[in-house]
Amino acid sequence: MARIIVFVNQKGGVGKTTSAINIGAALAMLGKKTLLIDFDPQGNMTSGVGGSSSGKGVYQVISGLRELKDVIIPTQVRNLFLAPSSIDLSGATIELVEKENRNDFLKNAVATVEADYDFILIDCPPSLGILTLNGLNAAREVIIPLQCEYFALEGLSLILQTIGLVQKSMNSSLRISGILLTMFDGRTRLSQEVVRQVTEYFGDRVFKTIVPRNVRLSEAPSHGLPVMQYDPTCIGARSYEAVAEELINRV
Ligand SMILES: Nc1ncnc2c1ncn2[C@@H]1O[C@H](COP(=O)(O)OP(=O)(O)OP(=O)(O)O)[C@@H](O)[C@H]1O
Numbered sequence: 659m660a661r662i663i664v665f666v667n668q669k670g671g672v673g674k675t676t677s678a679i680n681i682g683a684a685l686a687m688l689g690k691k692t693l694l695i696d697f698d699p700q701g702n703m704t705s706g707v708g709g710s711s712s713g714k715g716v717y718q719v720i721s722g723l724r725e726l727k728d729v730i731i732p733t734q735v736r737n738l739f740l741a742p743s744s745i746d747l748s749g750a751t752i753e754l755v756e757k758e759n760r761n762d763f764l765k766n767a768v769a770t771v772e773a774d775y776d777f778i779l780i781d782c783p784p785s786l787g788i789l790t791l792n793g794l795n796a797a798r799e800v801i802i803p804l805q806c807e808y809f810a811l812e813g814l815s816l817i818l819q820t821i822g823l824v825q826k827s828m829n830s831s832l833r834i835s836g837i838l839l840t841m842f843d844g845r846t847r848l849s850q851e852v853v854r855q856v857t858e859y860f861g862d863r864v865f866k867t868i869v870p871r872n873v874r875l876s877e878a879p880s881h882g883l884p885v886m887q888y889d890p891t892c893i894g895a896r897s898y899e900a901v902a903e904e905l906i907n908r909v
């Protein structure tokens with residue numbers, strides 16, 4: 659059974675996509691066959707691993723035009739595969755709302771390929787709308803990336819509430835596998851304060867590895883590469899490798 663993990667935070671720009679790509683690449687490099695599913699119409703995960711959003715993608719799967727296995731493509735990293743997003747995925751939001759089983763589409767698709775992978779990582783848009791609900795329903799674990807910035811904790815209670823509702827109404831096996839602190843800047847007291855507050859509240863549900871602000875992490879996607887391939891020795895690469903190891907050990 660694959661570990662199916664969704665990356666959720668309705669706040670934009672907190673590191674969902676960066677984390678999903680680089681944790682996925684690190685897992686793949688550790689020999690775990692990993693599928694990245696780009697469930698965000700922005701398509702940042704797709705371009706971040708060198709894929710294109712202009713062809714077939716998860717929208718076709720959601721619309722019943724294709725099987726998930728038929729849109730999956732390999733990436734530059736061995737063991738790392740991608741189900742690309744496509745811009746028309748934004749239209750799926752409107753189409754799905756009308757359907758009775760609107761929250762089951764991704765789950766049903768994932769079930770058809772689950773046996774082929776060790777890890778399936780789902781990237782979601784910055785909202786708690788129907789795409790994110792599909793992600794939460796399809797997954798067994800949630801990672802919540804939090805940026806070590808002002809207002810990081812704002813909105814967290816809404817995510818937790820949403821996860822609670824999903825657990826109650828459609829996916830009782832869902833659990834929060836971790837809060838991941840990102841873009842830490844050791845020079846600011848603010849970053850340290852966020853770490854202190856989050857750790858105080860969530861205890862060992864917070865990943866021990868804190869991902870620092872690292873310009874390599876922001877450069878890598880424009881080369882279509884995970885950071886481990888763009889600059890294997892940088893602190894960003896080593897941090898996400900450590901997160902992946904933690905994830906493997908956290909069962
Ligand atoms: N640790 C980091 N150090 C420096 N830059 C980072 C780091 N993590 C992410 N970034 C950059 O910050 C921006 C936002 O990150 P990312 O796209 O991963 O966030 P997101 O939560 O997926 O955003 P969205 O909500 O729009 O999907 C990107 O430009 C990314 O390259």
Ligand SMILES: [Mg+2]
Pocket residue numbers: 674675676698702781782783
């Ligand atoms: Mg994103």
